[in-house]
Amino acid sequence: MELIEPVTMAERPTPRRIVVVGCGHVGLVTAAGFAHMGHMVTGIDKSPELIVALRAERVPFHEEGLSELVGTGLSSGRLLFTTSYQESVANAEFIFLAVDTPTTPGGGADLRNIRAAAHSIAAAIGPTNPIIVNKSTSPVGTGEIIEGILLHNLVDSTVMPRVVSNPEFLRQGHAVQDFFHPDRIVIGAHSTDDAMAVSELYRGLDSQLVITGLRTAEMIKYVANSFLATRVSFINEVARLCDALAVSVDEVLDGVAHDARIGRRYFSPGIGFGGGCLPKDIAALRYMGERLGVPTPVLQAVEQVNLAQRTSAVRALRAALGDLEGQTVAVWGLTFKGNTEDVRESPAMDVIGLLLNEGAIVRLYDPSQPHELVPARLREFLHRDPIEAARNADALAVLTDWSEFRTIPLEQVSGVMRGRVLFDGRNLLDPDEAETSGFRYIGIGRPRPAKEHLRVAETAAAR
Numbered sequence: 001m002e003l004i005e006p007v008t009m010a011e012r013p014t015p016r017r018i019v020v021v022g023c024g025h026v027g028l029v030t031a032a033g034f035a036h037m038g039h040m041v042t043g044i045d046k047s048p049e050l051i052v053a054l055r056a057e058r059v060p061f062h063e064e065g066l067s068e069l070v071g072t073g074l075s076s077g078r079l080l081f082t083t084s085y086q087e088s089v090a091n092a093e094f095i096f097l098a099v100d101t102p103t104t105p106g107g108g109a110d111l112r113n114i115r116a117a118a119h120s121i122a123a124a125i126g127p128t129n130p131i132i133v134n135k136s137t138s139p140v141g142t143g144e145i146i147e148g149i150l151l152h153n154l155v156d157s158t159v160m161p162r163v164v165s166n167p168e169f170l171r172q173g174h175a176v177q178d179f180f181h182p183d184r185i186v187i188g189a190h191s192t193d194d195a196m197a198v199s200e201l202y203r204g205l206d207s208q209l210v211i212t213g214l215r216t217a218e219m220i221k222y223v224a225n226s227f228l229a230t231r232v233s234f235i236n237e238v239a240r241l242c243d244a245l246a247v248s249v250d251e252v253l254d255g256v257a258h259d260a261r262i263g264r265r266y267f268s269p270g271i272g273f274g275g276g277c278l279p280k281d282i283a284a285l286r287y288m289g290e291r292l293g294v295p296t297p298v299l300q301a302v303e304q305v306n307l308a309q310r311t312s313a314v315r316a317l318r319a320a321l322g323d324l325e326g327q328t329v330a331v332w333g334l335t336f337k338g339n340t341e342d343v344r345e346s347p348a349m350d351v352i353g354l355l356l357n358e359g360a361i362v363r364l365y366d367p368s369q370p371h372e373l374v375p376a377r378l379r380e381f382l383h384r385d386p387i388e389a390a391r392n393a394d395a396l397a398v399l400t401d402w403s404e405f406r407t408i409p410l411e412q413v414s415g416v417m418r419g420r421v422l423f424d425g426r427n428l429l430d431p432d433e434a435e436t437s438g439f440r441y442i443g444i445g446r447p448r449p450a451k452e453h454l455r456v457a458e459t460a461a462a463r
């Protein structure tokens with residue numbers, strides 16, 4: 001599969017003037033992707049530093065294929081960046097919102113960025129009467145909030161605000177591929193004409209189109225993320241049971257995943273989910289339930305299991321090493337998942353914090369070299385090389401699923417370490433290979449020895 005769709009797509013959309021507000025992980029991919037499809041796109045961000053970097057073709061975060069996409073967009077003249085709403089909004093036909101919607105202290109979604117963007121758009125909008133397309137993950141009813149802000153603040157009274165929800169499902173680390181090959185494109189609107197106009201922007205992409213009402217589209221995004229999180233917490237609970245029952249979770253997964261209703265994707269045990277989306281989106285959905293008096297015990301359990309995975313990782317290391325005080329733990333992986341530089345809500349960072357609380361000494365390595373992104377107190381523990389990080393360590397903990405870790409020769413790693421414990425918090429490595437390389441392997445739901453003693457078969461054979 002091509003990462004970036006060839007420019008000679010069989011069907012091309014009619015080129016439109018698009019503004020994308022927010023040039024972060026979602027907005028930048030959207031802006032550069034649309035420019036690649038032939039649209040004229042302006043990306044707006046409130047951060048002047050980010051706009052300066054993007055104009056100079058510097059993408060300040062790790063996303064495969066994105067620098068190239070931004071580079072070709074800039075040189076084609078179809079992709080521009082600015083901090084000014086006035087310049088670009090007045091002529092836009094479509095304005096996408098891709099600003100961040102973090103969690104409030106109470107667990108709800110913080111809509112200040114969306115509100116601010118809506119106010120700025122209202123002040124700059126012109127007679128092109130653009131459709132406002134909300135891509136930010138935001139609670140059910142946000143589309144109506146945006147409509148309200150526009151109605152009350154429009155400078156040009158001939159404009160009739162039209163708001164559409166087009167939630168984003170891309171995965172960080174695969175965002176460019178996901179833009180050009182989405183499983184589905186969800187568009188929620190009050191009017192079918194507006195929904196169809198937005199869908200036309202994506203013409204040529206091979207994807208299922210799902211058109212719904214505005215509020216339904218907003219809900220779909222929360223349900224999708226909450227269900228993915230539920231799968232992760234469910235398999236984590238199963239993996240803990242597997243450990244206690246001396247059953248391999250890998251074999252259990254093989255046995256259940258062939259069921260088409262279940263499948264294998266997003267169904268791997270580990271130290272839990274994190275990042276800028278799943279934890280905040282579950283919290284926001286629970287908050288919506290609380291406000292409406294609708295209990296959400298399943299989501300509450302999903303959160304609890306997820307947090308418990310962090311502590312159970314530390315418990316496993318403590319059990320293997322005895323007291324953690326004064327023990328050196330090398331950690332591979334700081335980001336919330338592989339192939340990204342993002343340490344927001346990273347389970348690995350939580351585990352590192354818990355290890356430090358117990359008096360362990362940490363030596364840290366992450367392939368994204370996230371020096372500026374980790375808290376200052378951790379920077380002195382960072383190493384640029386995985387083997388160097390492991391030197392003289394009593395244990396090695398793999399906390400993020402970077403595929404690079406599979407390629408590091410484990411014999412060389414155990415050779416520089418003082419101890420033999422390898423905690424694989426992502427079930428990423430081959431336990432047999434780790435043990436052959438001299439490690440005592442501890443995974444999640446992977447009790448050792450690997451094979452359950454097949455007593456039933458043997459008894460039957462003996463009869």
Ligand SMILES: NC(=O)c1ccc[n+]([C@@H]2O[C@H](COP(=O)([O-])OP(=O)(O)OC[C@H]3O[C@@H](n4cnc5c(N)ncnc54)[C@H](O)[C@@H]3O)[C@@H](O)[C@H]2O)c1
Nearest residue numbers: 022024025026045046099100101113116117136137168172
């Ligand atoms: N990151 C993901 O994998 C992902 C996937 C699907 C959906 N989402 C959702 O998409 C939205 C954006 O997420 P992100 O990860 O791209 O966030 P981000 O923090 O990477 O980027 C947001 C950008 O918006 C800019 N911004 C904020 N307020 C602004 C304003 N008023 N005017 C102009 N610029 C403004 C910020 O400066 C920042 O650069 C969130 O709602 C998120 O939940 C994210």
